[in-house]
Amino acid sequence: MKGIWTLFSALIRVTVRNRQGLFWTLFFPVVLMVVFSFLGNSTSHINIALVEPRGTESPVVTILQKSPGFALHPMSRARALAEVRAGQMDAALFVPKSATTAPTTLTLRYNNANIIAGQETVGSVTAFIAQINVALSGRPPAYRVAAAPMARSRASTYLDFLLPGVLALMVMQNSLFGIGSGLTRWKEKGILRRFRVTPLKPVEFLGATVLNYIAVGLATSAIIIGLATALLHATVVLPLLALLLVLLLGMACFLAIGFIVAGVAKTQEATIPIVNLISFPMMFLSGIFFPVSSLPKTLAHIVHYFPLTYVAGALRGLMSGQLTLAAPAMRTDLLGMVAWVAIAGFVAARVWRWE
């Protein structure tokens, strides 16, 4: 057992010194999240092209400007219509000159190409104006709506959807490339043989290697989650123990598959196409970027059994706050992962070669 820790601490040192390796482990998850969080942010408030005559100081406009849900962009009538038509503005608001006498008609022009977005804009502006009317009347409103979100249901952004997927993706790449490619390289270079003539048991060597990749996977997960919640404002639930269990199970799946690759391939070069062949279809189909349910039915039926589908599904269930480990839907994912660990582990043990 002492041998495992000796080698493990040496491997951690090697991993931390491999700056290039660390960079690429973090690069994709971070870039993906940053890009998509910016795309997501653009829809968080309503852009309104404001057209009003010079010198007008309408109180409505002042109130609208102060409200965080709207962004007002003063411009000419012609440009406002053009930008709404082009989809750059959600709507154009025309404020007439005689805005001091009531009731004043505010004209809102919106683009009907996207019906839902268009209705949402109209609804938001109308509701907001109604509030202003009530406030200006000086009388208390007859009814008030107290809106509260259901427990465990929130408005979620695309980043919230993406974060568990990105984690699952990282877990796959780290484990699959680490064992599949990294271990094969050590085998090819003769590092494995060198340890085999020491008292270190082969199981201890593999144990230390596996622990190294698990440590990297967990540390990377923590960095990704930290970055997404602190800097990019992802709102996710973090049941730490359940997450740890799913992450470890997910890693076990892909470590076992990695061992199959390392057992079959003779050189590191030979592992690259194999690893890509395994990881690419899952990366695009397993519900990382879009839900599996949006795939054609037959395809979705197959994709459902992919290991990454289980990992991403379980992580998303936990992090969205919709599922706990005990939920029936979660049980499918957990059992799926266990099955993959068992099957891939069995195959790996059969094809593994020390030389």
Added chain:
Amino acid sequence: MALPDDRRTGTMAEMGEYMHQAALRLENLTKRYGALLAVDHLNLEVPPGQIFSLLGPNGAGKTTTLEMTEGLRPPDEGHVYLGDVDVIRHPAVARLRFGVQLQTSAFFELLTVRETLELFGNLYPNALDVSVLITRMGLDEKAAARVEALSGGQRQRLALGVALVNDPEVVFLDEPSAGLDPQARRNLWDVILGLKAEGRTVVLTTHYMDEAEVLSDGLAIMDHGRVLDAGTPRELIARHLPGAMIEVDPAVGIGSEATGIPGVTSIERREEATVLVTERLEEALVGLVAWAGRERRELRGLRTRSATLEDVFLKLTGRSLRE
């Protein structure tokens, strides 16, 4: 080197018994790759405290033999004993007592020299002091350097240092001087002779005849998985080429007809010289001069010398070692 206590305090009879025990004994060692017999019922004994070389052309089975001896490759038949330890049955015990430098020794490129030696030292219950090893291998200036920054010779020295980290009784070196410049080779020879001076047994394979001749107390010449002959360099030369060698320029054109020259036992036409083997040098020289007179040839490049290990190797294997 620390010897187990029983070796020092035993009775004379026990000591005598110990003296007879080989440091390493291979019995009927056999390895097949399909139909190919890579190692064919090989028997060898290496007395303690000796430097023993395995010589053979490429594909002779040296590395396979060494790998079976180190417990890296299971033999199809036969036994390996390291002292009284059955290496095949108890590899874990044997590994504590031998050190290995593999033909291609790779280490983690991002660890330093010191870290590498510490890593391997920590795998053994008893390890030598790492700082002492570093100095001994001449790596003081490189102790804090990463493996990736080492030259070929420095890597070789690190590999040798790792082979010694457990203070082994027996050290296996698979082509330790491959790829080294002449100066680095001389330094390596000093280190290997130093290991012997400490009482360790060294088993090495090599491609260099001069190396084998300078270092070896005993050697075995292998080909086709078998030991063709074994002994000290002197014994081998005396057994196979006891006489002298007469060399002339190949352009002289001495053919098989010259076997008739009195005193000449055999003739070899090598690229660099035609070599006449004789056990009666004077008689053969007189006969050669007389033959040249009759044939009207000039004996260009004529010289005599005693046989070398290389001559024995060529005679036994029919191949040059570098082939």
